Amino acid sequence: DLAGDNRRKIHQAAASGVDWLLGLQNRDRGxxxxxxxxxxxxxxxxxxxxxxxxxxxxxxxxxxxxxxxxIAAAVSRGLKFLxxxxxxxxxxxxxxxxxxxxxxxxxxxxxxxxxxxxxRDARRLDDSAARRGLQWLIENQNRDGGWGGxxxxxxxxxxxxxxxxxxxxxxxxFQETALAVDLLASCRERGDGxxxxxxxxxxxxxxxxxxxxxxxxxxxxxxxxYFARLWYHEALYPAIFATSALRSIAACETPTDRTPx
Numbered sequence: 001d002l003a004g005d006n007r008r009k010i011h012q013a014a015a016s017g018v019d020w021l022l023g024l025q026n027r028d029r030g031x032x033x034x035x036x037x038x039x040x041x042x043x044x045x046x047x048x049x050x051x052x053x054x055x056x057x058x059x060x061x062x063x064x065x066x067x068x069x070x071i072a073a074a075v076s077r078g079l080k081f082l083x084x085x086x087x088x089x090x091x092x093x094x095x096x097x098x099x100x101x102x103x104x105x106x107x108x109x110x111x112x113x114x115x116x117x118x119x120r121d122a123r124r125l126d127d128s129a130a131r132r133g134l135q136w137l138i139e140n141q142n143r144d145g146g147w148g149g150x151x152x153x154x155x156x157x158x159x160x161x162x163x164x165x166x167x168x169x170x171x172x173x174f175q176e177t178a179l180a181v182d183l184l185a186s187c188r189e190r191g192d193g194x195x196x197x198x199x200x201x202x203x204x205x206x207x208x209x210x211x212x213x214x215x216x217x218x219x220x221x222x223x224x225x226y227f228a229r230l231w232y233h234e235a236l237y238p239a240i241f242a243t244s245a246l247r248s249i250a251a252c253e254t255p256t257d258r259t260p261x
Contacts, residue, residue, distance in 0.1 A: 015065045021054050022067065022074055029081035033096070047095025048085045049111050051078050052118035059121045075122060082115055083129040090136030097223055099176075100231055101150015107223065109148045112137050113179040120187055134187070137180055138200050145207035146172025147180040172207060174216045175223050178241035181208050185248035205249060208242065217242045 024036050030046025031054040037044025055078045062071045086092055091108035092115040099107040112133050119130035141147055149172040181204045184197045211217060220233035 011064060014061050015067075018058060018061055018065050018067055018071065021058060022070055024054075025074055025077065028084075029077040030085070031078070042095065045095065046081060046085075048082055048092040049094035049097065049114045051081055052115045054078065055082075055118040056121045059118075079119070079122065079124065079127075082118065083127075086129050086133065090132040091140075092133065098231075099148060099150060099173075100222055105229070107148070107176070109137070109140070109176040109180055110223065113183040116183050117186070120183075125187065134197070137183070138197060141180070141200055141204065142172045144172055145203035146174075146177035146211075147204070148173040148176025173221050173223070174208075174211050174219055175221055175237050175241050177204060177208055177211070178238070178245040181205055182241065182245035182248050185245065185252055188252045208245060212242065 021031070024034075025031055026036060026044070026046045028046050030048070030051040032044045032046055033042070033050060035041075035044045055075055058071045058075055058078075062068050062075075065071070082092070087108070090112075092111040093106040093108055094111035094114065097107045097110045098105045099109075102108075116125070116130060116133050116137070119125050119127060119133070124130060125134065137147075142149065181201065184201045184204065188197060188201065217238045218235075219238060220235050221238075222231040222233055223237060
């Protein structure tokens with residue numbers, strides 16, 4: 001049975017991956033990039049975005065591998081790490097991704113969207129930390145309907161000149177907006193978030209669809225950096241993030257009838 005044999009191989013590979021991830025968890029309850037350590041280097045320092053990725057992987061396989069009890073304990077510790085690393089304002093800053101237009105070069109939209117996906121998959125969006133993170137994401141939607149970006153880019157809000165725009169009204173970035181829309185739409189798909197996010201999601205989707213019509217999904221904007229501030233443009237990010245966002249929109253009752261051309 002070819003299908004059965006492949007299924008066994010997949011489960012064996014997943015079990016090996018789960019074992020490796022369980023052994024990589026740091027003492028602070030988070031996960032590093034690839035090297036367990038004391039938190040002195042970027043490679044061994046726990047990161048909120050990396051921890052969120054690991055938690056989602058463990059949750060996805062918890063029912064299918066023998067280490068279900070270990071996974072549950074590791075996930076509980078990981079969520080405590082995420083709670084402890086949440087900024088006072090409610091967002092999470094990722095370890096490896098930044099926004100060079102933002103003061104401090106942090107990318108809270110990326111970090112918060114990634115971390116909230118872990119809370120969502122754990123079905124714990126009612127936790128205080130998750131609620132604060134969702135509230136931050138909602139409240140930090142830009143006036144143009146998108147997220148992220150930076151004040152150094154020219155304003156394109158219809159009818160408003162660059163001189164009239166406050167520096168805090170940033171021109172949004174396609175990549176960060178796609179991440180925020182993806183997260184909010186997936187929460188709605190699962191029945192989380194309620195009416196609170198409907199209006200915000202509708203405006204974000206409108207911005208995203210208009211961006212696709214303008215071919216902005218092909219625009220590579222610097223979103224990533226390493227510890228040496230090595231910024232780069234990744235051509236796949238806009239396409240991947242947008243495709244995932246549109247899938248999440250399609251899977252729930254969308255707050256708009258618009259579809260991309």
